[in-house]
Amino acid sequence: MQHAIPVDELGVQGRFMAEAVDACVHCGFCLATCPTYKVLGEEMDSPRGRIILMKEALEGSIDLAGALPYVDRCLGCMACVTACPSGVAYSHLLTPFRTLAELQRRRAPMNQVARTLVKETLPYPERFRAAVQAGRLGQLTRRLLPAELQGMLRMLPATLPPAAPLPEVYPAQGPQRARVALLAGCVQQVLAPEINWATLRVLARNGVETVIPRGQGCCGSLSLHIGEAEQAQMLARRNLAAFPTDVDAIVTNAAGCGSGMHEYPLLFAGEADLPQAQAFSHLVRDITVFLAELGLAPPDGLPEPITVAYHDACHLAHAQGVTAPPRQLLSAIPNLRLVEIPEGELCCGSAGTYNLEQPELAAQIGERKARNILSTGAQAIATGNIGCMTQIRTHLAALGRPLPVWHTIELLDAAYN
Amino acid sequence: MPNSALIDALATFLPVHRLLRQAAELAPYESDALTAFRSRPGAVVLAETQEEVVRVVELCHRHSVPFVARGSGTSLSGGSLPVAGGVVIALNRLNRIVHLDPQRRIAVVEPGVINLDVTKAAAPHGLYYAPDPSSQLICTIGGNVAFNSGGAHCLKYGMTANHVLGIKAVLPDGAVVQLGGDSLESVGPDLAGFFVGSEGLFGIALEITVRLLPRPELYRTVLAAYHSLAAAGDAVAQVVASGLLPGAMEIMDNLAIQAAEAAVHAGYPRDAAALLIVELEGERVQVEAEFAHLLQVVEASGPYEVRVAKDDADRARIWKGRKSAFSAVGRLSPDYIVQDGVVPRSRLGEALAAIQRLSAQHGLRVANVFHAGDGNLHPLILYSGRTPGELERAETLAGEILNLCIELGGSITGEHGVGVEKRAYMPAMFNPVDLAVMNELRLAIDPKELANRGKMLPDGDAPSLTHPGIHPLEQQGVISRA
Ligand SMILES: Cc1cc2nc3c(=O)[nH]c(=O)nc-3n(C[C@H](O)[C@H](O)[C@H](O)COP(=O)(O)OP(=O)(O)OC[C@H]3O[C@@H](n4cnc5c(N)ncnc54)[C@H](O)[C@@H]3O)c2cc1C
Ligand code: SF4
Ligand code: SF4
Numbered sequence: 001m002q003h004a005i006p007v008d009e010l011g012v013q014g015r016f017m018a019e020a021v022d023a024c025v026h027c028g029f030c031l032a033t034c035p036t037y038k039v040l041g042e043e044m045d046s047p048r049g050r051i052i053l054m055k056e057a058l059e060g061s062i063d064l065a066g067a068l069p070y071v072d073r074c075l076g077c078m079a080c081v082t083a084c085p086s087g088v089a090y091s092h093l094l095t096p097f098r099t100l101a102e103l104q105r106r107r108a109p110m111n112q113v114a115r116t117l118v119k120e121t122l123p124y125p126e127r128f129r130a131a132v133q134a135g136r137l138g139q140l141t142r143r144l145l146p147a148e149l150q151g152m153l154r155m156l157p158a159t160l161p162p163a164a165p166l167p168e169v170y171p172a173q174g175p176q177r178a179r180v181a182l183l184a185g186c187v188q189q190v191l192a193p194e195i196n197w198a199t200l201r202v203l204a205r206n207g208v209e210t211v212i213p214r215g216q217g218c219c220g221s222l223s224l225h226i227g228e229a230e231q232a233q234m235l236a237r238r239n240l241a242a243f244p245t246d247v248d249a250i251v252t253n254a255a256g257c258g259s260g261m262h263e264y265p266l267l268f269a270g271e272a273d274l275p276q277a278q279a280f281s282h283l284v285r286d287i288t289v290f291l292a293e294l295g296l297a298p299p300d301g302l303p304e305p306i307t308v309a310y311h312d313a314c315h316l317a318h319a320q321g322v323t324a325p326p327r328q329l330l331s332a333i334p335n336l337r338l339v340e341i342p343e344g345e346l347c348c349g350s351a352g353t354y355n356l357e358q359p360e361l362a363a364q365i366g367e368r369k370a371r372n373i374l375s376t377g378a379q380a381i382a383t384g385n386i387g388c389m390t391q392i393r394t395h396l397a398a399l400g401r402p403l404p405v406w407h408t409i410e411l412l413d414a415a416y417n
Numbered sequence: 418m419p420n421s422a423l424i425d426a427l428a429t430f431l432p433v434h435r436l437l438r439q440a441a442e443l444a445p446y447e448s449d450a451l452t453a454f455r456s457r458p459g460a461v462v463l464a465e466t467q468e469e470v471v472r473v474v475e476l477c478h479r480h481s482v483p484f485v486a487r488g489s490g491t492s493l494s495g496g497s498l499p500v501a502g503g504v505v506i507a508l509n510r511l512n513r514i515v516h517l518d519p520q521r522r523i524a525v526v527e528p529g530v531i532n533l534d535v536t537k538a539a540a541p542h543g544l545y546y547a548p549d550p551s552s553q554l555i556c557t558i559g560g561n562v563a564f565n566s567g568g569a570h571c572l573k574y575g576m577t578a579n580h581v582l583g584i585k586a587v588l589p590d591g592a593v594v595q596l597g598g599d600s601l602e603s604v605g606p607d608l609a610g611f612f613v614g615s616e617g618l619f620g621i622a623l624e625i626t627v628r629l630l631p632r633p634e635l636y637r638t639v640l641a642a643y644h645s646l647a648a649a650g651d652a653v654a655q656v657v658a659s660g661l662l663p664g665a666m667e668i669m670d671n672l673a674i675q676a677a678e679a680a681v682h683a684g685y686p687r688d689a690a691a692l693l694i695v696e697l698e699g700e701r702v703q704v705e706a707e708f709a710h711l712l713q714v715v716e717a718s719g720p721y722e723v724r725v726a727k728d729d730a731d732r733a734r735i736w737k738g739r740k741s742a743f744s745a746v747g748r749l750s751p752d753y754i755v756q757d758g759v760v761p762r763s764r765l766g767e768a769l770a771a772i773q774r775l776s777a778q779h780g781l782r783v784a785n786v787f788h789a790g791d792g793n794l795h796p797l798i799l800y801s802g803r804t805p806g807e808l809e810r811a812e813t814l815a816g817e818i819l820n821l822c823i824e825l826g827g828s829i830t831g832e833h834g835v836g837v838e839k840r841a842y843m844p845a846m847f848n849p850v851d852l853a854v855m856n857e858l859r860l861a862i863d864p865k866e867l868a869n870r871g872k873m874l875p876d877g878d879a880p881s882l883t884h885p886g887i888h889p890l891e892q893q894g895v896i897s898r899a
Contacts, residue, residue: 001452002752002802025747026452028491032531032555041509041529042437042463043490049445056444066441085680086747 001026001051005058012270013096020093021055023086024048030080030088035347035365036073044070047080047090054097064104071097073361075354076225077347078259078318091319092266095224102227164193170200170210177207178294181243183252183261186218188386195386198413199253199287205416206297210251215242219252221260224267226357236264240276249285253409255385258286259319286316287409288384292325299415301334308411309339309378311369311392313385314347326384326408333415339376343368350391362391370395373403381405423480423504424460427473437461446505449490449497453754453808454837458485458499465510467527467585467623474621475591477504483870486621488529488557493743493755494836496564496616500870506621508559514538515624522629523582523599528559528622535627544629547574550832551740562622565614567832569665569739570696572790574630576832578613583626586612588619589863599626616834617869619862633664633698637708638732641720642689646670646773646785649691650765652718653789656695657762659714661707664698666790672749673742673786673797680745683738684731686722693720693789694739696732742786743797749784750799752808754815757833758822762792771821772796779814781807793831794822820845835873843875 003021007014030047031037037046044053053067074094081090166184180203184196203210220235239261243250252258261284264277285293310330316322330338349355349365369392373381380403381392389405396403427436437443438460448455459482464470477484483503490497499505512529519542524535532553535546549568550556556566562584567576574580583597597609612619643649649668656666669677669692674685685692697704697711715723726732746753760768769785772794776783784797796818800811819829819842829835829842843852856874859866 022751023747025450025744025753026448026490027450027744027747028489028552028555029741029744031489032533041512042507043445044442046445052445052447053441056441062440062444066439070441085677085741085744087680087745088747 001055003055003059005055006060010058010096010100013099016089016092016266016269017054017058017096020089021051023088024051024084025086027086029085030083033079033083033345035075035077035079035349035368036361038346039361039364039368045073047074047084050074051088051090051093054093058097064101068101068105071101073358075314075347075349075365077314079314079345079347080318082318082321082345091263095263095266096229098225098227099229100227164197166196166200166212168212168214170204170212172207172209173204174207176209178248179209179211180249180251180290181211181213181247183216183219183239183250183254183257184212185252185254185257185386187222188254191390192386192407195253195407195409198407198410199251202287202291202409202412202416203251206291206294208294211244211247213242213244217242219257219260220267221256221263224260224263229267233267236261236267236277237273240264240273240280243280245279245283247283249290250280250283251285251287251290253287253384253407255286255313255315255320255322256387258284259315262320286320286322286325286384288316288326288329289320289322291412292328296329296332296412297416299333299412300417302336302411302415305335305337306380307337307339307376307378308380308382309341309373309376310408311341311348311373311381311383311388312344313383313388316384317345322384326382329412330382330408333411336411336415339378341369341376342372344372346372348388348391348395350385350387355387355391363395366391366395367398370399370401374399374401379403382408382411384408420459420480420482423476423482426476426480427460427462427504430469430472431462435463435465437463446487446490446499446507449487449492449495451493451495451498451754451836451838453752453802454495454498456499456501458505459502461505461507463507463510467511467587470506470508470511470621470623471587471591471593473504473506474587474589477867478590478865481865481867483867485869486528486559486563486617488560488563489531489552489555491552491556492560492564492836493757493833494830494838496834496836496869496872497560498837498872503870508557508621511623512557517542517629519544519629521599522631523626524629525599525624525626526558527624528557528562530558532556532558532561535629539629540632542629543632545632546580546627547571547630548577548580551743553740558625558627559622562613562625563615563617564832564834567788567791567793569667569694569736569788570698571832572666572788573662573664573698578610580628581609581613581625582628584609584612584622585624586620586622589865589868593623597626601628614834616836616873618859618873620868633700633704635698635701635704636664636726636732637697637704637711638726638735639693639695639711639715640685640722640724640726640735641693641695641715641718642686642722643691643693643718643720644689646691646769647766648719649693650769650789652693652715652720653765654763655718656711656714657790659710661697661711661714663695663711663790665694665696666788667694667739668692668785668787668789669694669739669742670785672782672784672799673746676745676748676784677738677742677786679748680741681734681737683734685735685738686724689722694735739786742784743795746784746797746799750782750801752800752802752811753784754798754800754811755833756794756796756798756815756818757830757839758794758796758819758827759829759831760792760794760822760825760827762790764825764827765789765792768794768821768825768827772818775814775817775821779810781811781814783814788831791831792827794818816842837872840871840873840875843873 043049220232224232511527
């Protein structure tokens with residue numbers, strides 16, 4: 001598609017943005033898998049419409065304030081990238097655009113408070129933990145709070161699991177087949193520390209030694225996706241410094257972090273850290289991809305037969321193109337029957353901070369997902385991202401059907417006895 | 418500027434988030450899948466009920482403001498291009514399947530229902546909706562009706578017109594009529610047939626009754642790779658001559674193969690000059706028997722490689738590649754024009770060779786991907802709008818290809834409609850008397866020319882074929898180019 005984006009004024013990111021617009025042929029194929037388009041049925045809330053809006057805002061033919069509501073409603077789920085035959089790198093447009101917009105926009109004061117809270121809390125496990133404790137107190141008074149903050153509080157669990165510190169090295173069982181470094185994650189580490197433990201046990205059982213580098217922190221993707229590029233760079237640099245590169249892989253069990261770390265080269269485009277960022281992102285693997293490539297040690301099986309629906313986390317399926325490996329691993333578990341979810345390509349509505357920033361739409365999309373899951377008759381759900389787990393749990397519970405929701409790796413862990 | 422009395426009247430029953438007026442709300446509706454043209458409407462209405470559509474049309478009529486119905490905006494001929502300052506009626510939220518009767522094998526759907534969703538709804542009953550445009554995952558039944566859309570499998574089953582039994586429509590003056598009924602045996606003139614393919618000129622379809630077919634028991638899909646485009650074209654003629662009636666017969670040339678492979682990894686032979694996809698489908702016994710025969714015919718046509726789809730997943734991949742081809746060509750070029758000419762099947766090879774010659778002459782790449790069984794060509798002319806003069810050259814080339822189709826005894830559109838894009842070529846297809854009759858019909862139904870003004874029928878001063886450059890609407894300042 002033709003455009004008049006002032007590429008030179010926008011720096012390296014300008015080129016990325018312009019290339020994405022160039023590649024769009026306006027065919028509309030992406031509309032079919034866009035959750036916001038499915039729910040709202042209007043062109044502005046579709047990928048094709050958002051591309052036009054961002055293009056025009058960059059060209060200056062419409063003002064930013066007009067375009068932003070629609071860009072803000074984008075989940076960043078990247079289903080449109082999977083669907084697009086023309087190869088439009090939508091994230092190359094969206095992410096820098098959000099950063100630019102953040103510099104220019106003026107947010108309503110309460111919205112700003114919520115954002116600052118998110119930005120200054122979620123990426124830091126200690127702060128997040130403290131906030132959750134405080135947040136529970138806050139639930140009593142939450143009716144007094146504005147919608148944004150209510151959304152945040154609703155998401156918080158009633159109790160927090162105890163946090164046993166992770167070791168620095170977790171040895172392989174039997175002969176060593178590989179050595180990896182694990183990203184411990186931030187939000188997930190607080191909400192569901194057992195996922196990391198399950199990961200360490202499954203890796204060990206597969207002959208993999210895991211190091212958990214000290215000094216690592218949040219991957220930065222959360223900041224990047226809400227347009228806080230500077231904070232994202234700061235967090236990413238910390239990881240570039242902390243992680244060894246003499247490992248077979250840098251493994252993560254959080255889809256969002258995996259996709260964020262794959263974006264490091266984009267984050268440092270045109271900067272001195274680029275080569276290091278590239279080397280780093282080449283090593284990044286989702287845990288399921290790593291295990292599938294390594295060749296999974298045959299699991300013993302689950303005690304009883306169970307039907308499990310696998311939910312594709314957007315940041316795994318769309319942002320990283322990972323759909324087969326988790327299914328392959330789950331299918332290898334004796335006594336587990338895997339089923340597919342109708343409209344499986346649709347996001348669950350969790351999408352990073354979306355739940356917090358667009359509570360109403362997130363709820364509609366979440367309910368749709370829950371109904372689709374229930375239609376399969378599954379007894380449990382497996383997925384690869386903590387955000388999806390929380391969202392799906394919430395919406396199954398809201399429909400009165402609180403099925404268990406596990407991380408793929410937890411099921412594998414349970415299958416090795 | 419839109420008519421403010423009309424806007425006021427619309428605002429009495431449409432909430433502000435469904436009566437779009439802001440620049441940011443209108444910009445995404447400025448064009449369809451033909452981005453060379455865009456034009457800003459005065460307002461977009463997001464209709465949610467049939468009654469709302471009727472009221473909007475009535476009001477447009479009262480205030481003499483032109484309106485354009487819009488489905489998913491995948492038209493490749495500028496069909497859903499707004500009239501500047503006019504009203505766009507977006508039908509996407511009218512997406513209910515009103516009724517599905519598996520016994521009688523019919524479905525009654527609202528116009529915003531997506532083509533593939535009809536098949537999804539019918540699938541539990543072992544039925545499906547046969548017309549399968551490549552855009553079927555997003556195009557709407559309303560759009561399909563307006564353009565009489567076709568698809569790969571229309572070779573055996575016919576176009577949209579063969580599958581629409583009845584249409585409830587609102588005419589341009591707001592009157593609601595029922596055309597046709599719910600069975601193939603209708604009484605009186607085939608008015609539903611008259612509406613199908615009218616490109617929105619006769620009003621807006623509100624409810625469409627379509628036929629459903631039993632899902633074929635068995636598919637056999639064959640891929641054959643050739644060293645030349647002409648050889649693949651000849652193979653099509655040989656399959657037809659053998660008496661076989663495949664469900665689909667499609668050809669892709671090397672550029673299209675490259676693009677589709679990059680997009681979906683369909684597993685096509687990348688070095689082929691042309692790829693023929695032939696699919697048999699129907700009852701098991703018959704398909705098994707025909708399959709052996711088909712393989713013989715294909716083998717005899719001189720391919721250098723023949724492959725048969727292993728299973729359903731393999732078949733799905735093959736079709737996904739084919740159906741993604743248009744959009745995938747976006748990977749090869751920032752801009753392209755999709756042409757939609759038809760030639761007699763027996764002259765396919767000749768047409769393809771001529772297109773290659775024209776492409777070389779104009780120094781523009783042309784990718785070919787088409788419904789070979791129907792002789793429906795889809796040359797995609799690749800250009801860059803950024804290079805001065807290229808769009809004009811591409812349009813000249815497109816015009817020459819259309820003329821070629823007419824000369825070979827074919828037509829200027831197989832399924833994408835005339836829209837804005839091919840309006841100027843109508844006088845080459847039809848004589849003045851034919852055109853005058855069409856115009857009279859249109860004026861009888863829509864004397865104010867409000868419904869989809871500026872589409873399909875040429876103006877009195879339509880430029881002749883030798884002047885394909887500036888579009889008449891462009892000259893009048895009604896539309897502008899991106
Ligand atoms: C990648 C790609 C591949 C394609 N492949 C094919 C193909 O294989 N075969 C094919 O035939 N076409 C194909 N098309 C063209 C297009 O998809 C079809 O023309 C389709 O029918 C348009 O549907 P739509 O819902 O997008 O309609 P729109 O583009 O929104 O509208 C098309 C026309 O229909 C009118 N209209 C819409 N709804 C109504 C209604 N309810 N009542 C009256 N008029 C109405 C509009 O005013 C407009 O004139 C393709 C397009 C693309 C982008
Ligand atoms: S599918 Fe790709 S090319 Fe088509 S409209 Fe969407 S982003 Fe643009
Ligand atoms: S990222 Fe997701 S929500 Fe955003 S436009 Fe693409 S499909 Fe829609």
